[in-house]
Amino acid sequence: MAANLVYRYDGSLQGFLCCVAQSFFDKAVPAGIGAWDDPQATLFPIKEVETDWQLAKRLERSITSRISPEAWDMVQRGFLTCMEEKELRLLRFILLGYKMGPRVARLSTNEDVHALDKALLYLKNEAHYHVEFLRFTDFGGFLGAVITPNNTILPLIVHHFCSRLNTEDFMIYEKTHQMGFLHRKGGAHQFFQADHIQFPEKTDMEKRCQALWRIYYDAAAVEGRENPKLRRGHMPMRYWVNMTEFQRG
Amino acid sequence: MNIMEKLEVLTDAAKYDVACTSSGVDRPAIPGALGSAVKAGICHSFAADGRCISLLKVLLSNDCAFDCSYCVNRRSQDTPRASFTPEELCRLTIEFYRRNYIEGLFLSSAVVKNPDYTCELMLKTLRMLREKEKFWGYVHVKAIPGADPALTEKLGFYADRMSVNIELPSQKSLTLLAPQKSKEKILAPMGQIRDGIRENATDLVRYKAAPRFVPAGQSTQMIIGATPESDRQILNLTEGLYKKYSLKRVFFSAYMPVVEHRNLPAPTTPPPLLREHRLYQADWLLRFYGFQAGEILDDEHPDFDPLLDPKCNWAVHHISQFPIEVNRAPYEMLLRVPGIGVKSAMRIRSARRWAKLDFEGLKKLGVVLKRARYFITCQGKSISPLPMDNPAVIAGAIRERGFAQNGGALQSWQGEALPALEQLSLFTPTPKDKVQCLTGQI
Ligand code: SF4
Numbered sequence: 001m002a003a004n005l006v007y008r009y010d011g012s013l014q015g016f017l018c019c020v021a022q023s024f025f026d027k028a029v030p031a032g033i034g035a036w037d038d039p040q041a042t043l044f045p046i047k048e049v050e051t052d053w054q055l056a057k058r059l060e061r062s063i064t065s066r067i068s069p070e071a072w073d074m075v076q077r078g079f080l081t082c083m084e085e086k087e088l089r090l091l092r093f094i095l096l097g098y099k100m101g102p103r104v105a106r107l108s109t110n111e112d113v114h115a116l117d118k119a120l121l122y123l124k125n126e127a128h129y130h131v132e133f134l135r136f137t138d139f140g141g142f143l144g145a146v147i148t149p150n151n152t153i154l155p156l157i158v159h160h161f162c163s164r165l166n167t168e169d170f171m172i173y174e175k176t177h178q179m180g181f182l183h184r185k186g187g188a189h190q191f192f193q194a195d196h197i198q199f200p201e202k203t204d205m206e207k208r209c210q211a212l213w214r215i216y217y218d219a220a221a222v223e224g225r226e227n228p229k230l231r232r233g234h235m236p237m238r239y240w241v242n243m244t245e246f247q248r249g
Numbered sequence: 250m251n252i253m254e255k256l257e258v259l260t261d262a263a264k265y266d267v268a269c270t271s272s273g274v275d276r277p278a279i280p281g282a283l284g285s286a287v288k289a290g291i292c293h294s295f296a297a298d299g300r301c302i303s304l305l306k307v308l309l310s311n312d313c314a315f316d317c318s319y320c321v322n323r324r325s326q327d328t329p330r331a332s333f334t335p336e337e338l339c340r341l342t343i344e345f346y347r348r349n350y351i352e353g354l355f356l357s358s359a360v361v362k363n364p365d366y367t368c369e370l371m372l373k374t375l376r377m378l379r380e381k382e383k384f385w386g387y388v389h390v391k392a393i394p395g396a397d398p399a400l401t402e403k404l405g406f407y408a409d410r411m412s413v414n415i416e417l418p419s420q421k422s423l424t425l426l427a428p429q430k431s432k433e434k435i436l437a438p439m440g441q442i443r444d445g446i447r448e449n450a451t452d453l454v455r456y457k458a459a460p461r462f463v464p465a466g467q468s469t470q471m472i473i474g475a476t477p478e479s480d481r482q483i484l485n486l487t488e489g490l491y492k493k494y495s496l497k498r499v500f501f502s503a504y505m506p507v508v509e510h511r512n513l514p515a516p517t518t519p520p521p522l523l524r525e526h527r528l529y530q531a532d533w534l535l536r537f538y539g540f541q542a543g544e545i546l547d548d549e550h551p552d553f554d555p556l557l558d559p560k561c562n563w564a565v566h567h568i569s570q571f572p573i574e575v576n577r578a579p580y581e582m583l584l585r586v587p588g589i590g591v592k593s594a595m596r597i598r599s600a601r602r603w604a605k606l607d608f609e610g611l612k613k614l615g616v617v618l619k620r621a622r623y624f625i626t627c628q629g630k631s632i633s634p635l636p637m638d639n640p641a642v643i644a645g646a647i648r649e650r651g652f653a654q655n656g657g658a659l660q661s662w663q664g665e666a667l668p669a670l671e672q673l674s675l676f677t678p679t680p681k682d683k684v685q686c687l688t689g690q691i
C-alpha cells in the first residue's frame with residue numbers, strides 16, 4: 001500500500017533508518033523520502049521524521065539478523081550512492097528482504113535490487129578511481145586534496161590513505177557532499193562537515209613540484225601515439241579537474 | 250642542467266621500457282614508514298598515449314659507456330646526457346609519492362663508467378630511499394648485466410621486483426647489435442635472482458623476520474622485430490625463461506626504429522604491433538592454459554597467423570580432436586576450446602557436477618558461444634552452423650574479421666578481458682598501425 005505523503009529526515013543513515021521504522025509503523029510505503037536540505041518541492045503533505053539513534057541501532061540489528069549481514073552492508077553502502085530516489089529504493093529493498101530473507105541480495109531480476117547492484121558497482125568504481133587519481137597538494141606541513149565524486153566515496157577511501165600516509169598530516173575534502181576528513185601523523189583522525197574550505201596559497205616549492213609532475217606526465221607519453229579514447233576509457237574526464245597533471249596555465 | 254631538464258631527459262630515455270606494473274606484492278603499511286603496496290597494483294594516471302602511469306620510471310643516468318645499436322642512449326649517439334644524484338631521485342620519489350602521483354619507483358640506468366659503478370649508484374639511491382627516508386612503497390629495479398653478483402644481491406633486498414632485460418632473442422643478434430653484452434652476462438644475474446628468491450623462501454620458513462628478497466618476483470623483456478628471429482624461436486626462449494628462471498612475466502616490446510643503423514630495420518618501418526600482440530596471446534597460453542611452446546608453433550609454422558589467434562590456430566590444426574562434449578571433457582581440454590577462457594572453463598567444471606549442461610545453461614554461465622560453438626557438443630548435440638570436415642572453412646569463420654577496423658579486438662580475446670591494471674603492450678595500436686601491420690611487415 002502506498003501512502004500519499006512524503007517523509008523528511010536529516011539526511012543521515014540513522015535518520016533514514018528511522019524513516020524505515022516509520023514506514024513499518026504507518027504500514028505503508030511513502031510517496032517519497034527526502035532530506036531536509038533536498039531542494040525538491042513536493043505537492044504531498046510532509047511528515048517530519050525525528051532521528052532516534054536507539055531506534056536506528058535496533059533496525060540495524062534487525063536487518064542484520066533477520067535478513068543478513070550482507071543485506072545490511074548493501075544498505076549501508078547503498079546509502080552512499082547517488083542512486084536516484086535511493087531512500088525509496090533502499091526501503092523497498094529492506095521490505096523485500098524481510099519477505100525473502102538472505103536471498104534478497106541475489107535477486108537481481110527485481111528492479112530495486114538491480115538498481116542497487118548497479119549503483120553499488122558505480123560506487124565501488126568511483127572509489128577506486130579516487131584511490132588512483134586523487135591528488136594532494138602540500139600546503140607547507142600538511143597535504144590537502146579536493147575531490148568531486150558523484151557518490152559519497154570518502155568513507156570508502158580514507159582507510160587506504162590513513163595507512164599508506166600514516167606519516168603525514170592530511171585532509172581530504174569531498175566538495176560534492178561538503179564532507180571532509182582530517183588525519184594527523186600517528187593516526188588520530190575525524191570526519192567533519194564544512195560548506196567551504198579555504199586552503200592556503202601554494203608555496204613556490206609546491207608549484208615547482210607540480211611543474212615537475214607535469215613534465216614527467218608529458219614526457220612519459222610516446223609522441224605520435226596519442227590515443228585520447230583509450231586514455232578517457234581508463235581515466236574519465238570528469239575527474240581531470242582535480243588532477244595536477246591537467247591543471248595548467 | 251637543472252632538475253626539470255634532467256627529469257625530462259631521463260624520463261624520455263626510460264619510456265620505451267614496457268614492464269611498468271606495480272603489482273605482485275601485498276605489503277601493508279607500517280607505522281612510521283611512508284607507503285604500502287597492493288597486489289593488484291594501482292595506476293595513478295594515463296599518459297596521452299593511453300598507457301598506465303604507475304611508477305616513476307626514469308633512468309638514473311643516460312650517460313652510457315656501451316654502444317648497443319638499437320638504443321637511443323648508446324655512446325655514439327648525439328643526445329643530451331643527464332644523471333640524477335641519488336639525493337635528487339630520492340627526493341623526487343618521495344615528493345611524488347606523498348602527493349599520490351605514483352605507486353613507487355622504477356629504477357633503471359644506462360651503464361655509467363662500468364656495470365659495478367652503476368650498480369653502486371643504484372644501491373646508494375635505494376638504500377637512502379628505504380633506510381633514511383623510510384620509503385615502504387613499490388620499487389622495481391633493473392639489474393645491470395655484468396655487475397658483481399654481490400651488488401646485484403644487495404639490490405634485491407631493497408626491491409620488490411627485479412628484472413634483467415634479455416634485450417634480443419638470440420646470442421647472434423646480441424653480438425651483432427649489443428657487442429658489450431652477452432647471453433652469459435644477462436643470464437647470470439637472472440639465475441642469481443632466481444636462486445636468491447628460492448633461498449629467501451627457505452629462510453622465511455625458518456625465521457619470519459628474514460629480510461624479503463625481491464618479493465614480487467622477476468621479469469624480463471625483449472625487443473621484437475629488430476632482428477630476424479622467428480616467432481617460434483622467441484616463444485621457445487620465452488618458455489625456457491619461465492621454466493629455467495621461474496620468471497613472473499616476460500614482456501615483449503615491438504621495436505620502434507629510433508636510430509638509423511645498417512643492421513636494423515629502416516626508421517620508417519612500423520613497429521610490429523600485431524606480432525607483439527600475438528606473442529602476448531601465446532604467452533598467456535603458456536602461463537594459464539597448459540600449452541607447450543612446441544604445440545603453438547612448429548617447424549612447419551614458425552610464425553603466427555596474422556588473422557587467427559594462436560589458440561584458434563591450434564584448434565583448427567587439431568580439428569580431429571573436436572568437437573568435445575562439455576559434460577564430460579577433461580578440464581584441460583575445455584581450456585583449449587576457442588572462446589572458452591579460464592573463468593568459463595572453471596564455471597563449466599563446477600556447474601556440470603550438479604546438472605547436465607545444455608547450450609542455454611552455458612549461456613547462463615556466461616560462456617560466449619560465438620567461436621566455441623564449432624568445437625563443442627552439449628549432451629551430444631552440436632550447434633555448429635558449418636560442417637566440421639573442412640578446417641579451412643572453420644578457420645574462415647572464427648578469424649578476427651574486422652581486425653583493422655575494430656578497436657576492441659586487441660583489448661580482449663576469447664571473450665575474456667585481459668586484466669585491466671596490467672599493461673600488456675607498450676603501445677596500444679592506432680587503427681593505422683593495425684592496417685600497416687596487416688599489410689606490411691608480417
Ligand atoms: S647498455 Fe646498451 S641498451 Fe643499455 S643504455 Fe647503454 S646502450 Fe642502451
